[in-house]
Amino acid sequence: MPDPSQPSIVPFITSTLFCLAGALLLWRWQLSPAARAPQSPARQNRLARWFLPARIFLLSCGAVLFMGLIVQGLLGRIIVTLNENFSFSSDIGLLMKDAVFRLGILFGFFLIGRLLRVAAGLPGFGVPRGMSQPTPPLSTAKAVLVGAGVFCVSVLLLLPVSAAWRWLLARFGFETPLQGLVEIFRAAGSPNELGFLLFLAVVLVPISEELVFRGAFFRYLNTRVPAWFALLVPGVVFALLHQNLASFLPLLVLSVVFSIAYQRTGNIVTTMVAHGLFNLNSVALLFLVPPPGA
Incomplete structure (x- = not known):
């Protein structure tokens, strides 16, 4: 664990780099005039119904x-x-x-x-005759690279969202305790325990949760209900299942970002990679940033 008397500059540097990369990618994928054009490849729905x-x-x-x-x-x-x-x-x-x-x-x-x-x-199961299909999904190799970019965009968006949400909760007198898994990571007593926790957080959790919330839940709703509803409902359920008020809004925003990324790429590997990197970054910060009150 880090020495509280000597705070590490590494988290600041890495977060800054992630945010810079996220800002560039957000501009390229979403905000630039080319990206906002109706026929832009960045706005194509690659998710088959x-x-x-x-x-x-x-x-x-x-x-x-x-x-x-x-x-x-x-x-x-x-x-x-x-x-x-x-x-x-x-x-x-x-x-x-x-x-x-x-x-x-x-x-x-x-x-x-x-x-x-x-x-x-x-x-009753096949694609109806005459029904056009969306643009083919990204290849796995491209999905991995885009997933890393989605992670950077997520860091850029969640830093201000998390800060504003914690301020709002504190303003109304709500406590914001850390998630239980955070405390378990900090209390890991052996390399085997730490290795298991890393595997769970960085591999197993992202794969299973993305299959459930994006691969099944969002994909089914995607073309059956209004877009805002398809994005919001899986996000709310995803955030509620973490059972932590302090992380509710950030996780909701994260879920929406992942759902949009899945829709735009058509490949669930994109969000699995982004989710895994997000969790890995969170774990790394546990060992680089002293706990509150230390």
């Missing part, structure tokens, strides 16, 4: 969640069998339980996705 009946979508979501619970139960028993002293009631144990559930979610997405691809050839 799901021609999926509502009942099938809801059943698929239920099946994915059920698969998460099944895998959580099975792997939980295996872990306890291999290590009788392991407790899922500890902080690390609860996070391990969450990680196993997320692995089940990923397996459920893979399985249900394969089934839906098979069903795409059945009546």
Whole structure:
């Protein structure tokens, strides 16, 4: 942990560089005259519509969640069998339980996705004849690069949003405690624990949450409801599930940015990379910036 008497200048330098890059990219992608032109490639919707009946979508979501619970139960028993002293009631144990559930979610997405691809050839599932499709999605390589850019834009937008939101909460007398995961990171007692927490925050959480909130939730709403509603509802749910008032508005804004990025690129890898880098940056700041009151 950093020495409070010698604050590091690294966070200031990195945040400044991220913000500068984010400002340039925001201008190029969204604010410049070329980007605001109606036919601009930056404004194209590359996200293909799901021609999926509502009942099938809801059943698929239920099946994915059920698969998460099944895998959580099975792997939980295996872990306890291999290590009788392991407790899922500890902080690390609860996070391990969450990680196993997320692995089940990923397996459920893979399985249900394969089934839906098979069903795409059945009546009522395919693309209606004569229906034009959007511009093809970005390649994975381009999506990775754009995802890094989306991360920079997110840093640029969230710094003032977070500051204003915390000021507003303090103005009305609300406390703004840190998220529980932040305290667990700072209390990590071994390299193995820290490695697990990094894997959870930087890899597993971004992949699972982007599949749920962008790949399923936003994509289904994208062409069925007004744009503002499709952006807002997944964002509100995403922010509420983090159960932290201090991060509610920043996470809502982050979700909206990610949803727009997914819509403009058509490739979920974009937001997975941006989400992973955002979490990695947050973790790095924990070790570079002294905790309040230190």
